[in-house]
Amino acid sequence: MESKQLIAEHLLKIKAVVLSPEEPFTWASGIHSPVYCDNRMIMGYPVIWKDVIQAFVSLIQKNYPGAEVIAGTATAGISHAALIAEAMHLPMAYVRSSAKSHGRKKQIEGIVQPGQKTVVIDDLISTGGSVLTAVHALEEAGADVLGVAAIFTYLLPQADKNFEEANIKLKTLTDFETLIHLAVAQGTISSAQLEQLKKWYADPTSEDWRMLNQ
Ligand SMILES: O=P(O)(O)OC[C@H]1O[C@H](OP(=O)(O)OP(=O)(O)O)[C@H](O)[C@@H]1O
Numbered sequence: 042m043e044s045k046q047l048i049a050e051h052l053l054k055i056k057a058v059v060l061s062p063e064e065p066f067t068w069a070s071g072i073h074s075p076v077y078c079d080n081r082m083i084m085g086y087p088v089i090w091k092d093v094i095q096a097f098v099s100l101i102q103k104n105y106p107g108a109e110v111i112a113g114t115a116t117a118g119i120s121h122a123a124l125i126a127e128a129m130h131l132p133m134a135y136v137r138s139s140a141k142s143h144g145r146k147k148q149i150e151g152i153v154q155p156g157q158k159t160v161v162i163d164d165l166i167s168t169g170g171s172v173l174t175a176v177h178a179l180e181e182a183g184a185d186v187l188g189v190a191a192i193f194t195y196l197l198p199q200a201d202k203n204f205e206e207a208n209i210k211l212k213t214l215t216d217f218e219t220l221i222h223l224a225v226a227q228g229t230i231s232s233a234q235l236e237q238l239k240k241w242y243a244d245p246t247s248e249d250w251r252m253l254n255q
């Protein structure tokens with residue numbers, strides 16, 4: 042089985058993907074969505090987590106050769122970054138969404154030297170806003186950011202635009218399209234749910250999709 046499919050299958054199997062059209066989720070970006078993919082649940086499944094980490098390592102070796110530091114985003118990217126760094130025998134750091142207001146007042150924890158080739162790990166990309174904030178902090182600190190690696194992307198045009206404008210490469214283990222195809226094939230989602238998801242996906246920032254089935 043192709044890795045993209047395997048990771049999507051794992052996410053469905055552990056019920057990381059939840060639909061709640063009646064009470065939509067509010068995403069980090071403020072978007073209201075009928076779907077939420079909770080990749081944090083992977084931590085509860087060591088065998089599946091191992092597959093995820095192996096897939097990350099292969100992706101990084103293929104797309105970001107010469108990586109010297111693995112930097113996770115706080116909070117959901119941290120655990121994955123730690124295991125990837127350990128598997129690749131590389132140093133790990135993590136990046137907060139903003140600098141601490143006490144202590145050493147750092148946004149980047151750990152050590153990232155100026156010029157070091159850094160791969161940034163997030164668990165999930167919706168708009169990309171969170172991980173790009175981390176990328177900018179690392180670049181300001183002088184890191185040479187090779188790109189971003191994440192488990193899942195919704196493949197939203199807004200994210201494409203944000204990564205393009207930031208001139209940052211994004212590679213993911215799987216994506217919304219793969220997940221939805223699999224969920225339909227498995228019968229995990231009904232045709233009515235699929236129609237609602239399609240309507241939402243056509244314009245995620247509008248609330249029009251909520252009128253469907255009401
Ligand atoms: O691509 P974006 O639009 O930025 O959205 C995705 C981000 O949102 C989630 O983090 P959240 O803010 O929920 O925090 P957490 O990592 O602490 O769980 C997720 O883990 C990503 O980091």
Ligand SMILES: O=C(O)c1cc(=O)[nH]c(=O)[nH]1
Nearest residue numbers: 068069076077078079167
């Ligand atoms: O955009 C988000 O905040 C978000 C969406 C999602 O499906 N899962 C998640 O953890 N965060």
